[in-house]
Amino acid sequence: MKKIGRKRRHKSIARKIKGVESRPRLVVFRSKKHIYAQVVNDSIDKVLASSSTLSAEFKDKKIKTTNQDAAKEIGKIISEKAKSLGVTTVSFDRGGYKYHGRVKKLAEGAREGGLKL
Secondary structure (H helix, E strand, C coil), rough: CHHHHHHHHHHHHHCCCCCCCCCCCEEEEEEECEEEEEEEEECCEEEEEEEEECCCCHHCCCCCCCHHHHHHHHHHHHHHHHHHCCCCCCEEEEECCCCCEEEHHHHHHHHHHCCEE
């Protein structure tokens, strides 16, 4: 039931937030073990940048994947990748999750990395 509710909320949010070239969408997905982030341009249906706790950049840091420190680090990594593509402003799509815990820390990490949410 929780998954169904989250998917319904995410669909409702995604209808309102569209990632365009000037302001793509920063999408978050979290599982029990990992957290994933993608910068998406919906006008051309393309993922511009992505990062997760499974990526090589993150694994070099030797941080546990399930905590808030990991989420903050993923936010910093995704902001670096987005800035290298010339993206400075994004729309934050929390994926139907509450803005709390790991999702909040990912957003804070992205802000610290230089993205405007």
